[in-house]
Amino acid sequence: MKYRFQVIPTLCTGCRTCELACAFAHAKDGKLGKSRIYPLAHAENKFVPVVCLQCDDAACVRSCLFDALKRNEETGAIDIDYGKCVKCQACVAACPFGCALVDNEHDEIVKCDLCQGNPACAAFCPEAALRYVPVEEGTAPWAGRRQTIGKLPPVLPPKK
Amino acid sequence: MVNLIINDKAVKAEKGEMLLAVIRRMGIDIPALCQHEAVEPTGNCRLCMVEITKKDWDGWKRCVTSCLYPVEEGLIVETHNPKLHDIRRTLFDLQLANCPNSEVIQKIAAEYGVYKTSFEVQPDGDNCIMCYACTRICEILGKSAISATQRGHNKVIAPPFGEEPPDCIGCLACAHICPTFHITWHDEGGVRVIWNKKFELLTCRQCGKKTITRDFAEYLVEKRNIPRDYFDTCDDCKRQETARKFGSVVIAAGEASL
């Protein structure tokens, strides 16, 4: 069974529980991780939890010079292979949603990895604005992501 | 699948895999300074040497660098023995003489019990251990802005003719991959300096934060087909923008999900 990460902004109250959950979930060496999710206000008391969309044909994957970013077929997330990453920040600059981040505390590049298939933010969201829901058999969890947000920055031009 | 024996344990490995990857996967600690997954192995540091033999070799053994040696059926590998320990110790001993100030080398040499070099310390020794990680990574970019020049003990990693490297795009891949932090750079006042070349850093149109160099962005536009306007703002402002745009979609549609 495959799952898809779902964000329902109308339910978000901006409580930032997800941020905390994320930071704890990615803590290591006795230090909190940098949160990969940001509930940001777009109008008064209206929030959108901005988090990596795990795009199909993602700009971060394309920009990576050393093939360090790859789709994890199990979880549907785009994962960073830290053995290959040299922290050049090409993905940070290229992501149109600003969801590839620099974690200065741990000196590494981070992005949402869907907690290896068990996203802590979804588990802790009190309003169920973040969900991890099963998808139909045979559908890729990330299929059609870009179409949903058609008014956001344009879909990447096809690869040359 | 290939079957082999590492430290008396039977293991399976993919054909074409290098010994070092298999050894590491087994959780065996073996030093390697020049190896990095992003680049092809070259075998410069020699620390990952292991002793190999086969049943039909009549007891003949051979030392090879595991980062470069592809797995073979029936291979019997030893990763730690007095001979290999001696080789690693001597290599650290030599490295300490060459890079007396490198904390990375000092730390890992100490793990092998080498605290002080037995050889003549190079007074002008820098931290470069000549692992070629930087030149190899630059080659992957298709730039090869820096390379190993001169030879023997005088060998240095440098741009062509020691001048500003015309092909460098200031991406810092070389500096970040350097295992001993020998390659340095600094960003100041919207200018990045590396290899004595100055680069203009892009400025976020909204908040003024500095991001990557203009040359690097151009490279990504041209070679990786990333739209140029993606580089106009920084990641913080792009998240803010995402929230704003997505919010307007939500308001227009009444309800939507990502």
Added chain:
Amino acid sequence: MFLDSIDKLSAWQKDCRKKSEAHKVKVQICLGPGCLAAGADLILKEFEKVFKKHKIKDVPLESIKKTGCHGFCSRGPLVVIEPKGIFYGKVKAADVAEIVEKTLINGEIVERLLYTDPDNNKTYTDWKEIPFYARQTRISLRNVGQIDPDNIEDYIARGGYAALAKVLKSMTSSQVIDEVTKSGLRGRGGAGFSTGKKWATAAKAEDTPHYVICNGDEGDPGAFMDRCIMEGDPHSVLEGMIICAFAVGSQQGFIYVREEYPLAVVNLQKAIEIAREHGLLGENIMGSGLSFDIKISRGGGAFVCGESSALMRSVAGEIGEPRAKYIRSVLKGLYDKPTVLNNVETFATIPVIMDKGAAWFSAIGTKRSTGTKAFSLAGKVRNTGLIEVPMGTSLREIIYDIGGGILDNRKFKAVQTGGPSGGCLPENKLDLPVDFDTLTENGSMMGSGGMIVMDDRTCMVDVARYFLNFLVEESCGKCVPCREGLFQLHKLCEKVCAGKAFEEDLKLMEDLSRVIVTASLCGLGQSGPNPFLSTIMYFREEYLAHIKDKKCPGGVCRDLISYVINDDCNGCMACLRVCPVNAISGSKKQKHVIDQVLCDRCGSCYAVCNFEAIDIV
């Protein structure tokens, strides 16, 4: 003549022989590197001038032959007058008129230019009888010094390309490989790998295309065999390569020539163009359907590019650095394709094996090292030059019979074989047969064939220091043991030479050497400590003398010697005048004295003293 069929070669050969026999007398002027340096070009000009001025009966201008190295370099410049083989050495331009008048016109001999054996005062007219030549067997050097390298007809007349014709006409590629394997030929570049086996592996390799490379990057100090073959007999190399191409199925060959051999490049290039013109290279060679061409690739002056993987990278236009060879270059070589890489001498030997057969060749030499090997004999030996002897000839025969013994009748101390990464063998090893395995067992190696003889005024620590210095400078610097290890080994060796070392340092040097040998990436590093290892093996007492007694027995290491004037001094003041630091005092006809504090041991006084009145202690 353009050869569009194999059969046309024999007719051409007859033509060439007739042409060559048309000249009753041939004046062969050696233009090898040694003779050229000694002024052979002036002699050639003088001969041409005299010939143009006086018409000599039966000896037209065309009978002057510019040949490659004749071999006896210490007697150069050489002029050999065939067919009688009259051998004139140390010829000066002023002697030319006399040679023309006496020998060419009147048929007399110019006695004073002949070779006289200093041991028994016997004078030789015919070069073939001189012990230096008489004890040699020349296979790879068969034509060097005998033919004009620019003239393919000379080569054809001496049976050139007949072996190729035989191969193309009557043999299959596997027969060729069988024949080479049976001959027992081992690579002449130094490692001594079986040439037949190498070819067989390449021929079987499925990946295409296959390449053939000739290694002409002869970088060892004191070695010049390959140079002389490339300069003096380029066609034999080409013929060997074409036969190899036929055997392994290659269409493209390369000759990698080191930067320092510009003449070899010129002569090879000419030979390649001439061979193309005659249908011996290019498309459809001699109408046989075999297509093969050769390109020359010039080195950039790096010793390490003689190493196979570095050489192939250099040919491909990359940085000449070795890479680890866990996949053999014969399967994945140039451009990662199957590649046969052989040495110049190996290729030059191939046509003879094809011509005379494997049995003939394997009957020469020893069981495991067949055939002959060319050496360049240099150092403190009377007869220096280019020689070729059957494998298994003892070092004593080479040094004393061919080489004529040690210069100035001094005592023999050691012979260095195998170039910088070879080793030094002492007097008690002089009766060792020279072959691949024996030399390796005794801590030296065959190498490409440099042989440097040293007398008792040589310091073995200094020799090790010198060769280590060479290797430190030539190390490519890629891997740590070679770059840092040899560097430190050299530093320690310098410490011994300066008398500042302790006995523990020897242990450190030995331990370090062992690691360099096992851990280095390529052959340069793996054999790099050999100069130290072989000298410490045979001359440990000399190291100890430097360390414990602070003395240099060879009288070489500056920090450990002093010059002292003995009672033979007759006060000629020669040394006093030459001393750059005014350390010598004394009046005329009185014994002089050297002030040891002022003396900086430059050795000038020792060099000028004609009375052996200065001792090195």
